[in-house]
Structures are given as C-alpha cells and as structure tokens.
Amino acid sequence: MTGFWQITWLIPPGLLLGALAASAFVSALLSILVMKGGPVDLPRERGAHSDPTPTSGGLAIMAASALVIGLTISFYGHAIPGSWRDGLILFGFASLMGICGAVDDVADLPASWRLAFQIGLCLVFAYFYRVTALDFGPGVIVQVPPVIGLLGSATWLILTLNTINFMDGSNGLAIGAQTIAMLVFAGLILLMAPLSLFGAYLGVVLLICVCVAGAHLGFAPFNLPPGKPQKAKAFQGDAGSMFAGALIGGATLVVKAYGVGSVWFGGFLLAPLLVDVVLTLIVRTRKGQNVLKPHKEHLYQIWLQRRDSSHWRLALRVWALCLFSSLVGVGARLIDRIYHTDIRFLVLVALIAVYTVGWLVLRKQLLMRPLLNKAP
Template sequence: MRELVPALVAGLLGAAVLSPFIFKLLVRLKSAQNVSKHLEGHQHKQGTPTMGGLIVLSGLLCAMAFTWRQDYLAPLVLILCYAAVGFADDFLVPKLKPGSRGLHWMPKLGLEIGGAVAAAWLTGYTAPWQLALFVFMVLFLGNAYNFSDGLDTLSGGLGVVICLGLILLSMGTPAMMGAANIEQQLSQSHVLVLGGLAVSFLPFLAFNAPPARVFMGDVGSLPIGGILAWATMRVLAEGSGRIWFATGIVLLVMFVEIALPPIQVFWVKAFKKRAFKFKTPIHHALEDLGWPHTRIVWLFHVVQASLVVLALAWVWQ
C-alpha cells in the first residue's frame, strides 16, 4: 500500500487539477469532433471538443512519475507513441485536410505496430511468439477501446471496471499468491499503473458526462487501450490456463466491440453493401433500436462488471 496509495493520489489529483486547463486548451485549439454523417442521432455533437483523453493521460503520467521504476519505460513508450498517432488522427490531419476524419488506416496501423514492437522489446518479449502475442494484444485492445469511445461515459466507465478487474485478477495468479504479503502484491508495476489509470478516469468522466463537454478522442483511447494490453500481458505472464481463460472473460466486451466493424468495412468495400443490417460497433446498433444512450451505457457497464465478477469467481473458486 505504501506505493499504491501515492499512485492513486497522484493520478486522481493530477487529472483533477489539470483537467480545467486541458479543457480550456482544447476549446482554444478548436479541436472539434468531426461526427460521421452516418450517425444521424449524433449530429448535435458536431463541434464538441475532442482529445479529452489528455485528462486521463495527465493523471496516469503523474501516477507513474510519483512511483517511477525502470519497467515503466515500456508503458511510457506506448503512451507517447499511441498518443502521437491519436493526436495526428484527432487534430493534425483534420486541420491539414478539412473534412477528413483522420489518418488513413495503413499508416496508422504501421505506426501502431512500430510502437507495439518497441514496447515489446523494452518489456523483454524477444521470442517470436511473445512478440507476436504482445503486438496482437496492443493492436486489439488499442483499437477495441477506441471503438468503445462512441457514447458519453461509455469508454471511461468501461476503463475503470476493466482496470479494477485486471488488478483483482492478477492477485489470483500463482506469482501473486506466492507473494509474501498483500503489500508485495499491491506493489507490482502493472497494479500501480492500473490503479493510477483507474482514478485518472474520474475527472474525465465529469467532463464527459452527458451532454459531454469533451470527447476522449484517439489521443486518449489508443494509448489507454495499449496500457490495458501491456497490463494484460503482465497478468498472463504470471498466470496459468485458468488465468488466461478468466482474462478472456474480462475482455469479452472489448472483443464484441471490435469484432464486427472490420467485417462491415470489408463487406462494403468488396461488395458495395453492408454485411449486417445494423450499424457497428454494437452500441450503435442498440441506438438504432431506439434505446436511449443512458440505457446502453448502463447495460455495457453492468455487463462489464458482471464479467469481472464471473472471471474472479472462476479464478478464486
């Protein structure tokens, strides 16, 4: 607790103190969200400032600074690389090419792979299968979490629950169970980072509560997803098959969020029609059914919390 408490306090206070200044900066920069024309129910959000994920990242960086250790270098590289990609996607490209919705997917994917490979090397994942799994996890969670940033408070709430779930799940791994005491368990690097990240969401959620005054944007969702992937790999590295299965349960909502959009895009480009009659990601399909935003968000949060409980029950039975 001697290290976890400073991480929690620094993350919360850092994000809370810096959030008003970041919000004013985003308004001054006119970092307006370019809402897709296909989302008819979201057109009133056109012009809302984006890149609010900087609030979360500021808190997380404060938490890491106050508890700095050498193995924070890999997540720091992920944060910087993926935030840079997100900044280009959210701000630079739309400013240089008005009407554009961001980076083309090919250079974006290339930059994401490069950042993931660098972080994998710094983490010590040099075996081909380790490198491939790490890069896959970072790409998967980075983009899955990005897709979840579609409704007010959806991504922020999911992020808090996933962080808490991974912390509790890691305490059931053989490595953690073999720790001398709870103090040693809660001093693991990924636990400190996840704790700092979880509390950093709270000030952001105050600005993102409906009607949102700011959106997270790729500058926040991509690096946050990358950090979740790094922490997930740390949990898997310490765990058994039971932990791997439980981790899959915790990340099930992320799987559902990312599974359908690539199929939809491919089908439209290849066959000039949709593969599914409903919109993707899945939360937009629920909107088309007439569900209010608050019900959809609550459903996702309750499902995510329930999955965490099921995963913990599986590990701790």
C-alpha cells in the same frame, strides 16, 4: 509464499487512494483547460454528436496520469516495490500510442499510416513481454515458439487498441469500460501479487492502473455530463482511446509475464467490446466492405439508431456487461489459485459464446425495427 488469506498490501492503501483521488482532480482541471483549446470534432455522418466538440480529453488523461505517477514515485518511491522498468515500458508504450492518436485527432492520418505505426510499436512492446506458453485447461499447457509468441502478442495489442477506438462512439461507453478495466486490473494485482513468486515486481504497474483509473474518473463527467448525457462537453479522442487500449493490452501481457494473470484475462475485461468489434468486422468483410473505413454498423450504434437514443442508458448496459465479465475473470483466477484447477480459457470461451449469441439475436431484432425519428 504466504497462505491464501495472509494477503499483504503491495502498496499502502492510503497511498493508492490518494493517487486515485489526485489523478481524478488533476484530470478534471486539465479537462477544463483542453476544452478551451485544441482540436474540435465536427459533426459528421458516422458520429453520434450534433455539435462541434473538443476532442483533447485524452491528453488531459495522459498528462494527469503522468504527473501523479511521477510525483508519487518521487516522494513515495520507497513504499512502491517492483521494477520501474516494467512501469516505464508500459506507460511509455501507451503514451506513444496516445501521442499517435493525438496527431490523428489533429491531422486525420490515413488509416494505413496509423495501422503501420501500431504494428511497429506493438512488435517492439511484444518483444519484451511476448507470450511463451498458453494454458488451455487443467494440465493443458502449450509452449509457443518465439516467433509465434511475438506475432500473437502484437496481434493482441493491435486488437485491444482498435477495440477501444472503435467502441468510443457513444458518450461515456468507452471511458467507463476503460475505468472498469483499470480498477479490475488493480484489484487482480492486489489479490494475486502477494501470492505469486514474482508478484512484488508489479508495484509500479499497480500504481499506473490506479492513477489512470482516477484520470478516467476525473474526465468522465465531461464525456457523459450529469443531467445532459446526450451533450458531451469533450471527447477523449483517439489520443485517449489508443492510450487506454495500449494500457489494457499491455498490462495483460505484463501480469502474464509475472504469473499474476493469464493472457485470457484481457479477454474477460473487454469481452462485450471484443465481441461487437470482431463480429462487426466479420459482417463487413463478408459484405465486401472496407473494414478500415469509419462506419455506424456496430451493435451499440444500431441500438442508438433504432432502439434507444439515450447514451446514458446504453453506457450503463455496456458497463454492466464489462463488470460482469471482468468479475467472472477474477473468479476464474481465484478458482485456479485455490483449487489448482485452471478453467480460465474454458470459462472465457463459454462467456464469449454467450455474448456472441446475444449479439446475433439482438442485432437481428434491432435491424427489424425502424430508425428512430431523431437519430442520436
């Protein structure tokens, strides 16, 4: 195994940057096309938009990613180490989830149908990459029985899917968080894969993360238009949010399987989003409300209603929180690698605790404020 500072590129940097740029370019072109056709999201009480808006951006993201990944592997496959099987399973899983979301964008499927499909597909993916052990601290490793590992892994996947979906209600918020997650995943693989015994198997997964990040960047200006952030030209829809949620949750399990990251890493990537989703579900459950019914009670929605209706300023705040928690996760992984002291779970618990206190305090303050004159 190489020394810590003798890191080699898993994939040539020029190829990675080219794939990133190509995905962004193709995604932007396809976004223009989907804006001219496909389903339209009409204004509704729980929405944050006032005009009919195309909601096929997720299809542009998926198609751009698939096209660039396929072409890159076709022409430069010899320069990409690793198992194509892992990449195929991961991208196939995410794509099937995205297709389910696309159908929902058109047909507005019952929530119970969507959840049943999610559970079934997540169980299949979890079968290949179930968690077998959990690290809770230095020397504290708990072996997980197969059935518990399967169900726990599937639960994590369902949580990430719906976290991205629930938080995709403000222009730019989710698409930016997804981009950060994909880029940080790519950074983690680049840093740690050369130092891990089986890290070289993640070459295709690295390419997927980079291409999807590029596709997100290409679509972002349509979701959060420069100069007019309140007026999105297109939404990613359930197709985009479920595709991204599946990738983030699935990649967490894949990098865990190859010893590059831990199952806790996904928690760092999505910490502020997970806190908002889970605590909002708890609040609604305590009130006896239907947790499957759409609503506008997430903290970010209350912020738009009572504090500041700017989607741009809200997105910047959430992106900053996501980037901070993600970098904390990378730092905890580096500490584990350099000093052989695994504090990732403890750091994540502390981070979630801080975000939880912030959520509770801010929500209480916001609910004491009157609604803004002009709702977002």
